[in-house]
Amino acid sequence: MTGNGWLQFAVFCAILLASVRPLGIYLARVLERERTWFDPLLRPIEKSIYKLCGVNSDHEMAWREYASALLGFSAVSMLATYVLERVQGWSLLSPGWLNPQKLPAVEQALAFNTAASFTTNTNWQSYVPETTMSYLTQMAGLAYHNFASAAVGIAVAVALVRGIRRTSSSTIGNFWVDVTRSILYVLVPGCVIFSLLLVWQGVPQNLHPYTQATTLEAQSQTIAQGPVASQEAIKMLGTNGGGFFNANSAHPFENPTPLSNLLQMLAIFVIPGALTVTLGRLTGSPGHGWAVLATMFLLFAVGFSVVYWSESRPHPLIHGAAQTASATSPGGNMEGKEVRFGIAQSSLFATVTTDASCGAVNGMHDSFTPLGGMVVLTNIMLGEVVFGGVGAGLYGMLIFVVLSVFIAGLMVGRTPEYLGKKIESYDVKMAMLYVLIFPLIILVLTAIFMLSPTIGLSSLNNSGPHGLTEILYAFTSGSTGRDSIHPSS
Numbered sequence: 001m002t003g004n005g006w007l008q009f010a011v012f013c014a015i016l017l018a019s020v021r022p023l024g025i026y027l028a029r030v031l032e033r034e035r036t037w038f039d040p041l042l043r044p045i046e047k048s049i050y051k052l053c054g055v056n057s058d059h060e061m062a063w064r065e066y067a068s069a070l071l072g073f074s075a076v077s078m079l080a081t082y083v084l085e086r087v088q089g090w091s092l093l094s095p096g097w098l099n100p101q102k103l104p105a106v107e108q109a110l111a112f113n114t115a116a117s118f119t120t121n122t123n124w125q126s127y128v129p130e131t132t133m134s135y136l137t138q139m140a141g142l143a144y145h146n147f148a149s150a151a152v153g154i155a156v157a158v159a160l161v162r163g164i165r166r167t168s169s170s171t172i173g174n175f176w177v178d179v180t181r182s183i184l185y186v187l188v189p190g191c192v193i194f195s196l197l198l199v200w201q202g203v204p205q206n207l208h209p210y211t212q213a214t215t216l217e218a219q220s221q222t223i224a225q226g227p228v229a230s231q232e233a234i235k236m237l238g239t240n241g242g243g244f245f246n247a248n249s250a251h252p253f254e255n256p257t258p259l260s261n262l263l264q265m266l267a268i269f270v271i272p273g274a275l276t277v278t279l280g281r282l283t284g285s286p287g288h289g290w291a292v293l294a295t296m297f298l299l300f301a302v303g304f305s306v307v308y309w310s311e312s313r314p315h316p317l318i319h320g321a322a323q324t325a326s327a328t329s330p331g332g333n334m335e336g337k338e339v340r341f342g343i344a345q346s347s348l349f350a351t352v353t354t355d356a357s358c359g360a361v362n363g364m365h366d367s368f369t370p371l372g373g374m375v376v377l378t379n380i381m382l383g384e385v386v387f388g389g390v391g392a393g394l395y396g397m398l399i400f401v402v403l404s405v406f407i408a409g410l411m412v413g414r415t416p417e418y419l420g421k422k423i424e425s426y427d428v429k430m431a432m433l434y435v436l437i438f439p440l441i442i443l444v445l446t447a448i449f450m451l452s453p454t455i456g457l458s459s460l461n462n463s464g465p466h467g468l469t470e471i472l473y474a475f476t477s478g479s480t481g482r483d484s485i486h487p488s489s
Contacts, residue, residue, distance in 0.1 A: 002344070005342075006344075008344050008348065009348060012348060019266070019273075020273040023277075024276065024278045024280075024289070027277075027278045028277075030181050031154070031158045031178065031278065033177070036185060045184065046180060050177075055176045055180075057174060059174055060169075060171035061171055062170050062171055062172070063159075066173070074152070077119055077144075077145065078119040081115040081118060081141040081145060082115040085105070085115065086105050086106060088105055088106065088133070089134075090105075098207070099136060101134070103131070103133070115141075118146070118242060119145055119149065121389060123146075123241045124359075128246040129245060129246060130210075135227060138227065138231055139227055139231070143231050146234040146240040147183050147238065148183070149240065150187060150237070150239065150240065150389075150390040151179045151182035151183045154178070154275070155182060155391065156395060157391035157392070157395045159172040161278075161279055161282050161283060164421060165282055186271070187234065187238060190233075190267075191234045194236070195230050195233040197263055198263070201263075203256060203260065204225040204253055205227055210224050210225060211225065224245065225253065228244045228245075228253055232244065232255075232264075236264045236267035237268075239357045239358040239388075241358040242359070248359075249264060249349070250338055250364075252340075258340065261341055264360070269355075272356060272390060272394065275390075275391065276293040277289050279394060279398075292394075292401070295397070296397065299385070300387065303351050303378075304348055307375045310371040310375070311337075311369060312331065313332060314333065315335060316369070316370070330342055333372075335364075335367040336367025345362070349361070350363060356387050356389060356393065357480070366462070377472070377473055380480055381439075384397070399434050402418055406431075442472070446468075449471050449475075456471060
């Protein structure tokens with residue numbers, strides 16, 4: 001560990017904490033349909049969308065109607081993406097500039113897996129994006145889901161907060177309004193600004209065919225490019241994680257500089273952090289929002305400290321390589337890490353992305369030390385708690401708040417209440433179902449694949465105990481809505 005590494009961590013934390021309050025206040029105004037700076041420009045567009053889609057924006061929904069709208073919207077979106085993947089090779093639907101590499105249709109099982117994954121904000125990628133997905137599929141299919149799934153997360157979070165806040169109403173808002181305003185007033189403006197910053201740092205944004213280059217060894221090399229910056233922006237801001245390239249944010253076209261790396265980490269955390277301020281304003285208890293943020297931040301800081309300490313030490317299984325700091329070596333475990341980021345930013349990125357519901361990686365978690373790898377796996381196992389995904393982090397933490405208040409009430413012998421509402425047995429049962437469903441899925445499926453030599457064990461990249469970690473990591477990542485895999489370096 002170095003002073004420079006801790007300084008980078010301090011700068012990241014200072015910018016993040018300075019950003020959450022103004023953004024949280026803005027989110028509250030957007031979600032409560034109060035006037036914002038963008039109203040003169042976006043309000044006419046918003047009204048046109050409601051008119052075109054036949055949405056009555058003044059209609060308030062009960063929770064069953066809200067949930068039905070959410071599930072129907074997700075099902076239709078998933079089907080549309082699946083169809084788009086299956087027909088991306090049709091020349092009529094993919095003219096040259098939208099599929100310059102003439103990539104064929106995506107295989108049936110892979111198309112279904114990808115559509116389901118991006119619909120649920122998991123963004124699991126069991127394929128090489130630059131050789132599988134056309135520009136049209138990347139932009140109209142996958143990037144669309146990056147916007148939609150993030151907006152749905154915000155909508156569910158604010159619906160839960162409304163349910164907690166309202167005492168004499170059975171409605172929790174309008175799903176279509178919440179999603180539309182989240183995309184139009186929050187995600188689109190944020191991604192436009194972020195995309196331009198990434199282009200400034202050297203991230204490509206074009207529809208050109210891949211470049212054919214000749215190396216110094218006189219070999220032919222294909223250099224992939226495309227609409228990367230726009231995909232990268234919503235991938236981070238929406239805590240999605242699905243990369244344009246197979247190497248994800250370790251690829252120099254996705255994440256070329258230390259500054260772009262800092263911006264991407266901030267983009268992952270800024271909306272989940274700001275939603276805690278939104279929680280405080282919507283419930284009339286700002287202190288409660290800050291308490292939730294403080295809890296998230298403490299868990300994050302402890303996790304980073306352990307990962308940074310561990311990765312700054314020599315890897316116990318690597319021998320014969322320079323792992324001590326010198327004029328030519330940064331020291332520590334550099335296996336699977338990009339030299340342009342070093343140990344500090346690689347450790348910080350790994351902690352941030354696994355704390356959030358984001359699967360972006362700028363280093364290979366498979367190559368982390370045992371303790372460093374344990375922390376990033378534990379972060380995912382905690383579920384949507386430590387900042388978490390956009391919206392999902394807030395309602396995930398509130399589940400644990402409800403359980404904590406219930407247990408505290410039992411300990412002091414009084415009826416547990418949360419923000420003026422009594423916590424009933426049904427509330428506790430639902431909270432426990434949320435807590436227990438993830439370990440049940442993870443452990444059962446891990447056990448099945450451990451006992452299956454033809455399905456589970458045959459596909460491993462690692463053997464022995466590390467192979468068990470690979471299986472456990474995969475099911476943990478998938479069940480908790482992340483696409484963070486356990487990649488090999």
